[in-house]
Amino acid sequence: MxxxxxxxxxxxxxxxxxxxxxxxxxxxxxxxxxxxxxxxxxxxxxxxxxxxxxxxxxxxxxxxxxxxxxxxxxxxxxxxxxxxxxxxxxxxxxxxxxxxxxxxxxxxxxxxxxxxxxxxxxxxxxxxxxxxxxxxxxxxxxxxxxxxxxxxxxxxxxxxxxxxxxxxGENDNFDLHTSHVLPALIRKFHEAKENNAEFVEVWGTGTPKRExxxxxxxxxxxxxxxxxxxxxxxxxxGVGEDISIKELAGKIKKVVGYTGEIKFDTTKPDGTPRKLVDVKKLNLLGWRATTTLDDGLEKAYNWFIENEFTKIN
CATH class of the missing domain: 3.40.50.720 (NAD(P)-binding Rossmann-like Domain)
Known part of the structure; x- marks a missing residue:
């Protein structure tokens, strides 16, 4: 091109x-x-x-x-x-x-x-x-x-x-009923912060790992x-690295600035224990991801506040 x-x-x-x-x-x-x-x-x-x-x-x-x-x-x-x-x-x-x-x-x-x-x-x-x-x-x-x-x-x-x-990232789906885990947690922690909730409930044990x-x-x-x-x-x-849902929740809690507890509802399903892609072929072709999860979460959270949270409320 x-x-x-x-x-x-x-x-x-x-x-x-x-x-x-x-x-x-x-x-x-x-x-x-x-x-x-x-x-x-x-x-x-x-x-x-x-x-x-x-x-x-x-x-x-x-x-x-x-x-x-x-x-x-x-x-x-x-x-x-x-x-x-x-x-x-x-x-x-x-x-x-x-x-x-x-x-x-x-x-x-x-x-x-x-x-x-x-x-x-x-x-x-x-x-x-x-x-x-x-x-x-x-x-x-x-x-x-x-x-x-x-x-x-x-x-x-x-x-x-x-x-x-x-x-x-930007233009993600933050609907609690239809979204994936990361945007759903961003919204949950932000709403908990806004409402001074004592804890945020996360489904499962927190042990499954995702990329x-x-x-x-x-x-x-x-x-x-x-x-x-x-x-x-x-x-x-992909990035070739994964993180547990428990670690992800901790990172999102920090980015949002929420000070309450995280509680895991172990009666809810965990899903697949691990889902990680092999990116050797992509790396050999000369490309690697550059955005760290910490930086990406900051960007995603800022976009949510500026674009989605105003619509939700």
Whole structure:
């Protein structure tokens, strides 16, 4: 890509897409196109075809997806598999028919088997059963990976697939019922501080370990790979380190400035004991994450106060 290349970011309002737009702007790429979901329904093949024929983007970041937590995945499995398959299929096929130079497809680490060894290596894909709660979403993402591979093989396209670890940052979801653990804890500790609550309750024992990547680092990695990687093999994107939920809660408590107690509700589920991606391939390609968890939490908390907490209240 050069600074005149026409770049389409699908899903530009989400956590990932918005980070990619910010990073593209920061790096001097100014010819960026996007549409809101009201302006362009990516599930509508005719609408997607018309958009590509009109705009003729040269590069595509496919960050658009229907996403949600365990509850949403359990309640709406048909929506998750249908909508994601439609979005991916429409964009990937339109990109091919409109001579897009390169496309980057964003998957998820939920594509890996539930019982895969840790850390998760790229070659573990399709070696075992998936986590049942998000199987429809994971299967849609695997289909996207295989679609990119198949178009490359049959049509000589340059479509690459990346698998990010757990993300956080600007434009995250801070809803206590549907968000992931990190943004949920930021909101819980902030509200406890505001209300002078004696303690904050955290689900489980606090012993499970998770890896967290700041969204702007993911965006930087995606742009780096768009410019420096071509191949059919998927690439994990992460930091290569994890932290226990107990340690994470302690860090967020400190960032927020909450002085009460942390109580762990051991009647609630812990989930998977550990989820860490192997980033050797990414590091060998020449990219490493630069945002520390402490710095990222400060940024995420400040964004929450300035943007989300005012809306909530």
């Amino acid at each position: 050069n600074n005149k290349s026409k770049i389409y970011v699908a899903g530009h309002r989400g956590l990932v897409g918005s980070a990619i737009v910010r990073m593209l702007n920061k790096k001097g790429y100014k010819n960026i196109v996007f549409r809101t979901s009201k302006e362009l329904d990516l599930r509508d093949k005719f609408a997607v075809d018309s958009f590509f024929a009109e705009e003729k983007p040269e590069f595509v970041f496919l960050a658009a997806a229907k996403v949600g937590g365990i509850v949403a995945n359990n309640q709406y499995p048909a929506d998750f598999i249908r909508d994601n398959l439609l979005i991916q299929t429409n964009i990937i096929d339109a990109a091919y028919r409109n001579n897009v130079k390169k496309l980057l497809f964003l998957g998820s680490t939920c594509i890996y088997p539930k019982l895969a060894p840790q850390p998760l290596k790229e070659e573990y894909l399709l070696t075992g059963l998936l986590e049942p709660t998000n199987e429809p979403y994971a299967i849609a993402k695997i289909a996207g990976i295989k679609m990119c591979e198949s178009y490359n093989r049959q049509y000589g396209t340059e479509y690459i697939s990346v698998m990010p670890t757990n993300l956080y 967290f990547l700041y969204a702007d680092d993911l965006a930087d990695a995606c742009i780096y790979l768009m410019n420096n990687y071509t191949g059919n093999e998927i690439v994990n994107i």
